[in-house]
Amino acid sequence: MVIASGNTGVIVVDIQGDFTTWKDGSLAVDGTDSHFVEKIRKATETLDKNGYLIFGTQDWHPANHVSFFTNHPGKQAFEVIKIEGKTQVLWPPHCIQGTENARVLVDNNLFMAIVKKGKDPRYDSYSGFQDDGGTETEMDSILKRNGIEKVIVYGLATDYCVKATAIDAATAGYNVTVVEGLCKGVAPDTTESALKEMKKKGITVLKELNSKKI
16 A cells, blocks of 8 residues: 555545445445445545545435435436436435435544535535536535645445546546545446546546555
């Protein structure tokens, strides 16, 4: 493991009960059993011990969130609709504010900050940097306040929140590395597409963390 140079941060994306099979989550990603969560925990602890500053994202939706199919009478989960010109995937209710399965499953004491996203009921928010309405979170300002220039990104899910967070980080000027082995995707085709898209944006994709490339 390479010791952090001081300007490298880690963004752990949405490791929450509702996205894991371990916690019987309402929007569980395949392969997210207790072993996967433990792998995330150990990797995050190791990075912390090696001097990396740890940051996180957390889906934090109100019960009336626009992305929940239950808030659209007659619609089913995973339908895609248009709302005010925006494409919206309708998800099962998940990560509702104050519920057990909205909790971040990694020791919260490891984090310098956990940025909550998706709080506005009108907009989905895949990225840890901004919601789909363009409202920025505090992530960029927190990273800059801590002198971060490079970020290591991993978590859930590869083809949604990891991709959006990594691309927005790159767009904001950070040097970005995504650790594929510490991520899981919703579907194989969209995951493959996401990895290609990230690479095209200049993001480094590593299979595992124990690489000298970090």
